[in-house]
Amino acid sequence: TMVRRVAVVGAGVSGLAATKCCLEEGLEPTCFERSEDIGGLWRYVEQVEEGTASIYRTVFTNSCKEMMCYPDFPFPDDHPNYMHNTRLQQYIRDYAQHFDLLRHIRFKTLVTKIKKCPDFCARGQWEVVTERDGKEEVAVFDAVMICSGHHVYPNLTHFPGIENFKGCYFHSREYKEPEKFRGKKVLVVGLGNSGCDIAVELSNVAAQVYLSSRSGSWVMSRVWEHGYPWDMVVITRFRTWLDNILPRAVSDWLYVRNMNQIFKHENFGLMPVNRTSRKEPVLNDDLPGRIACGVVVIKPDVKEFRETSVLFQDGTAQDDVDVVIFATGYTYSYPFIEDESIIKSRDDEVTLYKGILPPQLEKPTMAVIGLVQSLGAIIPTVDLQCRWAIKVFQGLRTLPSVSKMMEDIDEKMGKKLKWYGTSTTLQTNYITYMDELASAIGAKPSVLKLLVTDPRLALEVVFGPCSPYQFRLTGPGRWSGARRAIFTQWDRTLRATRTREAPAAPSAFPSLAVLGVLFLPLLLLLAAL
Structure with a gap:
């Protein structure tokens, strides 16, 4: 039919x-x-x-x-x-x-x-x-x-002791804007796109934000190499072909190196447990800066909730938590x-x-x-x-x-x-x-x-x-x-941000390669001494 x-x-x-x-x-x-x-x-x-x-x-x-x-x-x-x-x-x-x-x-x-x-x-x-x-x-x-x-349907993982928690807690789908959390201590559970967005946004008004993650994640910025949009640089047929033909160890090494090029994830407590997994990275332009300013603190997975405090898997505890937001995704x-x-x-x-x-x-x-x-x-x-x-x-x-x-x-x-x-x-x-x-x-x-x-x-x-x-x-x-x-497509991309006529940067001569060649004899001489 x-x-x-x-x-x-x-x-x-x-x-x-x-x-x-x-x-x-x-x-x-x-x-x-x-x-x-x-x-x-x-x-x-x-x-x-x-x-x-x-x-x-x-x-x-x-x-x-x-x-x-x-x-x-x-x-x-x-x-x-x-x-x-x-x-x-x-x-x-x-x-x-x-x-x-x-x-x-x-x-x-x-x-x-x-x-x-x-x-x-x-x-x-x-x-x-x-x-x-x-x-x-x-x-x-x-x-x-x-x-x-x-x-649509929130994935509500059950955390031990949540029923004893005296503060307010809810799933991220109910979060709309930050104002009502001014001056509060907030714990966000889940290091996905929503969790990171909400944590960063709250860090401007809250007294302190804690961001708990079970397995870590790579964090990328929308603005990637040379300021181009990340996906126009990363999602190319050539890269996919390279990823498929290179030995797994080499492609993994390149992947980790690429992901770590802006900042070392281990220094920010963000390094994924499974480093080479191609699980979707988080896209957030501000998280590293907020962590550097101390207004967002990365914590491990939650072990249990008490009346006003939270106990984490590494044995540390956090007192006087007012609000918990579960950014734990959907089913x-x-x-x-x-x-x-x-x-x-x-x-x-x-x-x-x-x-x-x-x-x-x-x-x-x-x-x-x-x-x-x-x-x-x-x-x-x-x-x-x-x-x-x-x-x-x-x-x-x-x-x-x-x-x-x-x-x-x-x-x-x-x-x-x-x-x-x-x-x-x-x-x-x-x-x-x-x-x-x-x-x-x-x-x-x-x-x-x-x-x-x-x-x-x-x-x-x-x-x-x-x-x-x-x-x-x-x-x-x-x-x-x-x-x-x-x-x-590139014209349209650049037109969006080139909103002021600016002189082009001078070409980078003498480039590093040229300098390297010039300095090589000098280095060899020093080594020989």
């Missing part, structure tokens, strides 16, 4: 990509959104709403604009490289308007149940139950794309899928082919979008995931047998453990993953072909940043502006 009607759950960045990709392929999407607006995680609201993601007022993006845009919809030229959530939310609105997506979205509509139709084995259809204004509605769809995100849950084993088909772990498709389904008509995590940005990732999933729905992409899909999942799991250590999220290497999806649908740029037909572009594709536009250069979904966008 032909897939025509598609249900999309959620209107965040993934749901909008899904809706747009469906329209692009001539399908009929209906997107259900429980809140009254698009944007998902990026929609800032004062009050934490049940069942939706929540951000604090000062959240900025961790990926720069050239690396995180929808591949056929670059950010306006005047936008900064990293932007405040309100600016990103405006961009998301512009995207929805530009591709006329809003009329396909049903707001204030909660998906309460998704289950297989009785004749699923033959037709692969789903029954979707929704609720709006207390009224229930049932509809049948040919396919379902789940885009409900994974920053994912799909309460609306009647049979959750469809997604968690093994050991209660998310088991998905290519990180998208439940492998055990008789008909491949369900896709989970946006659950993988990598160094790359989420928007280009979900855009490509949607394009791949729709090709599968249309039967234009034949899938291997269930056992082959499970083998592929196991092999990826093994690689994930090797490179990222044990982590529950579906961590993966951005470029390798994107290329895998792109080549499956015929959208991966062929470097060899480009070397012959467009050598300048080939060099930019290999050595330049692996920006989203690369995945709209060829094949289905090709965008005519992609080539130009790649050639002008």
Whole structure:
């Protein structure tokens, strides 16, 4: 049977990509959104709403604009490289308007149940139950794309003695702004992006901030080598290729050296327990400075809470703690899928082919979008995931047998453990993953072909940043502006910060190499004496 009607759950960045990709392929999407607006995680609201993601007022993006845009919809030229959530939310609105997506979205509509139709084995259809204004509605769809995100359900690790703690404690999703913590002693538990952001922000008003970490983490700045955006320097095909061909010991050594180039992590108590793990680093421009100023103190894992104090694993204790914020991340849950084993088909772990498709389904008509995590940005990732999933729905992409899909999942799991250590999220290497999806649908740029037909572009594709536009250069979904966008990406990046005409720095002659050559005879002479 032909897939025509598609249900999309959620209107965040993934749901909008899904809706747009469906329209692009001539399908009929209906997107259900429980809140009254698009944007998902990026929609800032004062009050934490049940069942939706929540951000604090000062959240900025961790990926720069050239690396995180929808591949056929670059950010306006005047936008900064990293932007405040309100600016990103405006961009998301512009995207929805530009591709006329809003009329396909049903707001204030909660998906309460998704289950297989009785004749699923033959037709692969789903029954979707929704609720709006207390009224229930049932509809049948040919396919379902789940885009409900994974920053909704707080992961609340139980710490011994927390019930005796007299101060106030809550999960970071309830944190909005720092003012009410003025003059307080605050402990933040968890060294992820949120934990570090919140600790740094509180350090401006709190009497003291303690930041507790179980396993440490690499901390990177958004402003990387020579002041370029970190991801435009780090996420390149050349680097990925190098990482894959070098002996593991060499690539590990280079990785640690690279991560330690600004400051030695061990001197700041931040060094990860597993140094060579490629687990996502934290992006924070201010943390080392705040630690240096003594306003943030790094502590080990919490052993137990007492009435007003906290005991740490290394035996130290901290008295008079007023507030504890648990920045301990999130777990994912799909309460609306009647049979959750469809997604968690093994050991209660998310088991998905290519990180998208439940492998055990008789008909491949369900896709989970946006659950993988990598160094790359989420928007280009979900855009490509949607394009791949729709090709599968249309039967234009034949899938291997269930056992082959499970083998592929196991092999990826093994690689994930090797490179990222044990982590529950579906961590993966951005470029390798994107290329895998792109080549499956015929959208991966062929470097060899480009070397012959467009050598300048080939060099930019290999050595330049692996920006989203690369995945709209060829094949289905090709965008005519992609080539130009790649050639002008650095101009847009520099224009954002070159806001004052400044003289260029003199070239660094005599360079160190020249000086070295000049001084070599002198050194040899001294050694001989």
